[in-house]
Amino acid sequence: VGLSKHAKSKGIENMLLKLKVAEYTYHLKMVSSSSSVLMKYALVIFYMGVVSAQLSTNFYSNSCPKLLPTVRSAVQSAISKETRMGASLLRLHFHDCFVNLVFAMNLMKLGGPTWGVKLGRRDSRTASQAAANSSIPPPTSSLSALISSFRAAGLSAKDMVALSGSHTIGQARCTNFRARIYNETNNLEASFATQRRSNCPRATGSGDNNLAPLDVQSPTTFNNDYFKNLINQKGLLHSDQQLFNGGSADSTVRQYSSNPNQFSADFAAAMIKMGDNKPLTGSSGEIRKNCRRPN
Numbered sequence: 001v002g003l004s005k006h007a008k009s010k011g012i013e014n015m016l017l018k019l020k021v022a023e024y025t026y027h028l029k030m031v032s033s034s035s036s037v038l039m040k041y042a043l044v045i046f047y048m049g050v051v052s053a054q055l056s057t058n059f060y061s062n063s064c065p066k067l068l069p070t071v072r073s074a075v076q077s078a079i080s081k082e083t084r085m086g087a088s089l090l091r092l093h094f095h096d097c098f099v100n101l102v103f104a105m106n107l108m109k110l111g112g113p114t115w116g117v118k119l120g121r122r123d124s125r126t127a128s129q130a131a132a133n134s135s136i137p138p139p140t141s142s143l144s145a146l147i148s149s150f151r152a153a154g155l156s157a158k159d160m161v162a163l164s165g166s167h168t169i170g171q172a173r174c175t176n177f178r179a180r181i182y183n184e185t186n187n188l189e190a191s192f193a194t195q196r197r198s199n200c201p202r203a204t205g206s207g208d209n210n211l212a213p214l215d216v217q218s219p220t221t222f223n224n225d226y227f228k229n230l231i232n233q234k235g236l237l238h239s240d241q242q243l244f245n246g247g248s249a250d251s252t253v254r255q256y257s258s259n260p261n262q263f264s265a266d267f268a269a270a271m272i273k274m275g276d277n278k279p280l281t282g283s284s285g286e287i288r289k290n291c292r293r294p295n
Helices: 010-031 037-049 067-081 084-099 128-135 142-152 157-168 174-183 188-196 225-229 250-258 262-274
Strands: 171-173 209-212
Touching: 142 157, 157 225, 157 250, 157 262, 171 174, 171 225, 174 209, 225 250, 250 262
Parallel strands: none
Antiparallel strands: 171 209
C-alpha cells in the first residue's frame, strides 16, 4: 500500500527492459532459422501451439542464458540501496498477476524464501489504473470479501492468508489505516494504536501520506512476525486484522505464527500459483516496447 512510486523506479524499468529484449530475441531466433517464408510461418505456428503454450522456469535458457543472474543481481542491488524495494516488487507482482512480466523474485536479501518463477508471460494490450485498483481488494476489506476476491483469481483462503504475509515488509499511508486506529477498539492493542496515532492525525487531509510499517516488529525483514502481530491485535490495516478476528482464518494465522518454515513454503507455493493466473502466452497479448504503456 502506498508503494507504487517505488515500483516505477528506473531500476525496475531496467529489469523489465532486459526481459523485453530477451523476449524479442527469442522470437527473432524462432523466425530467422530459415530463409523460407513458409518455414517461418511453420515455426511460428509451432511456437504458438506448443512451445509457449505454458509458462516455464527455463523460458529464456537458450535466448538469454544470463538473464536470471542479471536480474537477481539488479534486484539485490536495488534492495541494498532501498529496502522498501522488496515490498514494491512484491506489490508489482501482485498487480500484474492478480489483475491479468513476472521475473525471478529473490527475497533472500530480506531473509525470505526463494522460488522458481515461471517466465514467458506476455503483456496485455490494454492498461487501466482504475481497472487494476478495482480488482485489488482495498485495505477496508472484510474477511469474506478478501476470500471472495482471491477465489475469483483462482486462489484459496489459505493462499490469501499466506500471500497477506507479504505485509511483513513495506509500509502503508496514514489515509489507509486512519479509520482503524481511531474507530476500532475491540481488536486493536491500545499502545499500538497510540504509537500509530502519533504520526497519523485524525483529521482527513492532515498527514495523509505519512508512512507506518506494516510489520511493527521487523519492517525490513521477511519473516512470520506479521502473523504474531495479528495475534497481538497489532495489524496495521483493517484488512490485516480481519485475518485474526474470530473467523475462519484464525487457525492458519496461528499456524504461520508458530511455524515460519510452513509459512515460507506456503507463501512460495501461493506466489507460483498466482503467477499462473490467466497468463498471456503464445500469440496472445504483446511484448511492450515501453513497459508503462501498450504498443
